[in-house]
Amino acid sequence: MKTLAAKRRHPAALFVLLLAALLTMGTAYAFASPRTTAAPSTAAAATDEEAGKAIFLANCASCHGVLAQGGQFAPSLAGVGAASVDFQMGTGRMPMVRPGVQAPREPRLFDQQQINQVGAYIASLAPGPAVPSTEYTEGGGDAARGGEIYRVNCAMCHNASGAGGALTRGKYAPSLRGVEGKHIYEAMLTGPQSMPVFKDTNLSPTDKKDVITFLQEVDKGENPGGYALGNIGPVPEGMFAWTFGIGLMILAAIWLGRKAA
Amino acid sequence: MTTHGTPDGAHTPMNDEHGSTAVRLDQGHIQGTGGIPAQFQNPGLPPHVERMSDIDPKAAKRAELQVASMFILSILGSLACLVAYFVIPTHQQIWIPAIENGNLSHLAIGLTLAISTFFIGAGAVHWAKTLMPDQEVVEERHPLHSTPEERQAFARALAEGDAAAQLSRRPLLKMTLAGALGLFAIPPIVQLVGGLGPLPGDDLSTTFWDSKYWTNGKAPRLMRDPEMTPIKASDVTIGSVFHVLPEGIMDSEHPLDEKGKAAVLLMRLHPDQIKSQKERDWGYHGIVAYSKICTHVGCPVGLYEQTTHHLLCPCHQSTFDVTDDCKVIFGPAHRPLPQLKIAVDAEGYLIAEHGFAEAVGPSFWERG
Numbered sequence: 092m093k094t095l096a097a098k099r100r101h102p103a104a105l106f107v108l109l110l111a112a113l114l115t116m117g118t119a120y121a122f123a124s125p126r127t128t129a130a131p132s133t134a135a136a137a138t139d140e141e142a143g144k145a146i147f148l149a150n151c152a153s154c155h156g157v158l159a160q161g162g163q164f165a166p167s168l169a170g171v172g173a174a175s176v177d178f179q180m181g182t183g184r185m186p187m188v189r190p191g192v193q194a195p196r197e198p199r200l201f202d203q204q205q206i207n208q209v210g211a212y213i214a215s216l217a218p219g220p221a222v223p224s225t226e227y228t229e230g231g232g233d234a235a236r237g238g239e240i241y242r243v244n245c246a247m248c249h250n251a252s253g254a255g256g257a258l259t260r261g262k263y264a265p266s267l268r269g270v271e272g273k274h275i276y277e278a279m280l281t282g283p284q285s286m287p288v289f290k291d292t293n294l295s296p297t298d299k300k301d302v303i304t305f306l307q308e309v310d311k312g313e314n315p316g317g318y319a320l321g322n323i324g325p326v327p328e329g330m331f332a333w334t335f336g337i338g339l340m341i342l343a344a345i346w347l348g349r350k351a352a
Numbered sequence: 353m354t355t356h357g358t359p360d361g362a363h364t365p366m367n368d369e370h371g372s373t374a375v376r377l378d379q380g381h382i383q384g385t386g387g388i389p390a391q392f393q394n395p396g397l398p399p400h401v402e403r404m405s406d407i408d409p410k411a412a413k414r415a416e417l418q419v420a421s422m423f424i425l426s427i428l429g430s431l432a433c434l435v436a437y438f439v440i441p442t443h444q445q446i447w448i449p450a451i452e453n454g455n456l457s458h459l460a461i462g463l464t465l466a467i468s469t470f471f472i473g474a475g476a477v478h479w480a481k482t483l484m485p486d487q488e489v490v491e492e493r494h495p496l497h498s499t500p501e502e503r504q505a506f507a508r509a510l511a512e513g514d515a516a517a518q519l520s521r522r523p524l525l526k527m528t529l530a531g532a533l534g535l536f537a538i539p540p541i542v543q544l545v546g547g548l549g550p551l552p553g554d555d556l557s558t559t560f561w562d563s564k565y566w567t568n569g570k571a572p573r574l575m576r577d578p579e580m581t582p583i584k585a586s587d588v589t590i591g592s593v594f595h596v597l598p599e600g601i602m603d604s605e606h607p608l609d610e611k612g613k614a615a616v617l618l619m620r621l622h623p624d625q626i627k628s629q630k631e632r633d634w635g636y637h638g639i640v641a642y643s644k645i646c647t648h649v650g651c652p653v654g655l656y657e658q659t660t661h662h663l664l665c666p667c668h669q670s671t672f673d674v675t676d677d678c679k680v681i682f683g684p685a686h687r688p689l690p691q692l693k694i695a696v697d698a699e700g701y702l703i704a705e706h707g708f709a710e711a712v713g714p715s716f717w718e719r720g
Contacts, residue, residue: 239578240578240579243577243578243595244595247652247654247655247666248654248655256666258655258657258664259657259660259662259664259669259671259682262657264655282591282592282658284659285657285658285659285660286658287591287592287593287619287656287657287658288589288590288591288592288593288658289592289593290587290589290592292584292586292587292588292589293576293587293588293592293594298579312452312453313445313453313455314445314451314452314453314454314455315455315458316454316455316457316458316459316462317451317454317458317462318450318451319451319452346477347477349481350401350403350481350486351403351404351405351481351482351486
């Protein structure tokens with residue numbers, strides 16, 4: 092104890108204490124965070140819709156309202172369909188972790204059966220797009236044609252290689268790397284958040300299948316060589332050349348100009 | 353704490369020779385005495401410092417070995433590059449820390465070539481710095497002009513040549529030669545300017561939507577890009593965005609040139625959200641079509657946010673408000689995006705009865 096008392100005036104003591112306090116608070120917050128609310132067991136409920144309603148009331152209704160009618164912070168869910176529920180909950184965007192301009196992709200909280208039950212409940216409120224059939228979401232289409240459709244309709248926001256990009260005022264188009272084909276299809280179908288809708292009357296199911304096939308090709312991640320720098324285009328590449336390239340040249344110039352000892 | 357030069361004045365340069373020492377701000381105006389010498393002495397070069405390798409033969413030997421080992425590294429790099437070129441399969445991918453997936457063959461060739469070239473240079477520099485002479489030497493510049501005799505001889509030769517050719521005596525020859533040489537320069541200049549291509553004419557002011565491009569007198573339908581299928585008004589749901597080209601554009605003489613001007617973005621808003629009466633009138637039940645070519649420098653303005661109805665240009669972040677006739681709300685663009693007036697034909701497909709009312713895309717000379 093005596094040595095500890097002696098060390099309390101050490102210059103690093105303040106930082107050690109601060110770090111310990113921050114760690115404690117952070118861990119405590121993570122435990123107290125509403126995101127860890129356990130989903131109630133739904134096995135007892137009679138139908139999917141009732142089970143879904145129970146999950147909805149426990150996890151979603153605080154923002155979306157007890158009748159899914161929407162509220163101050165969240166839209167009405169009438170007519171969004173099971174596809175929207177499957178996308179938002181399946182990619183972990185909902186339940187939303189914290190308020191913000193955009194819900195980020197997170198590890199998902201519910202298993203597929205629970206998500207399907209919520210989807211069934213939301214679909215029972217008003218007709219909306221259903222979860223797409225696996226025929227169109229598993230790839231196996233024409234990747235070249237999908238690439239062409241992707242470059243016209245998607246690439247301006249999501250980047251030519253699916254790396255994502257910035258929108259206005261803190262919003263962004265997320266990266267499409269490693270996203271399940273089903274979720275890509277549902278995003279096109281429902282237009283989550285800032286994204287416009289690409290209904291089947293715009294891009295047919297075959298078009299969507301081709302886009303998914305193209306993205307699966309991109310996901311294989313074959314790199315012809317060199318440092319891709321996230322594949323987000325000329326700005327990081329220029330930045331890299333300016334900082335590292337010119338830095339190296341300055342070091343070389345200093346070395347050249349020094350006399351040997 | 354009091355030191356010299358503080359305002360409380362233990363020691364101030366007040367009584368020193370002004371003009372040769374610094375003057376403090378609180379001393380007011382002080383007439384200098386011209387304490388700076390008329391000419392500074394050339395300080396000359398600092399004394400030469402011998403290097404270790406100049407004094408110690410062992411150090412010189414060490415430097416020699418260092419240079420030689422750099423050259424040997426370069427040789428090894430070249431050989432390794434040749435081996436990598438022939439041995440490593442061209443499509444093999446490997447995982448590299450910080451780079452992630454990469455092509456092994458390209459990486460190996462690049463690295464070995466870098467070693468090969470870098471160590472030639474590094475060895476040469478190290479050689480020059482440690483072993484080659486480093487005595488400081490001053491070389492004076494010598495005058496560039498010729499001697500007076502040579503210059504006079506040249507002037508004489510010129511005058512003699514002029515007299516012999518009778519150039520000054522026969523002005524007719526002088527005039528015609530000057531004319532011939534002057535005119536000779538014009539044909540190449542004309543070809544050069546002509547080779548810059550035909551004048552643009554009204555190319556910048558017209559698009560493929562204009563009636564002069566209509567086939568058999570029918571207003572063109574709006575077609576999906578790239579599928580080139582017509583769009584029914586009922587296909588365009590609220591929140592949708594369609595990338596649109598005019599019917600028949602792929603059959604035009606230069607489809608890419610035409611696409612660069614005629615690309616259109618089709619969106620549907622709730623009619624109540626539209627603030628501009630002209631936008632409502634030129635649209636169809638909330639379906640509106642706007643040029644996709646940014647009025648700043650002509651990038652495709654494709655980033656439509658369906659929640660805010662902002663159209664964002666990815667190049668310079670110009671932002672257009674689709675609810676208010678695509679007025680600029682942010683960024684360097686100066687003009688709103690031109691709207692395409694749309695209607696519906698007898699079969700329910702969207703058509704454009706007129707071209708754009710103004711030139712699309714960035715400013716140009718005649719447009720202002």
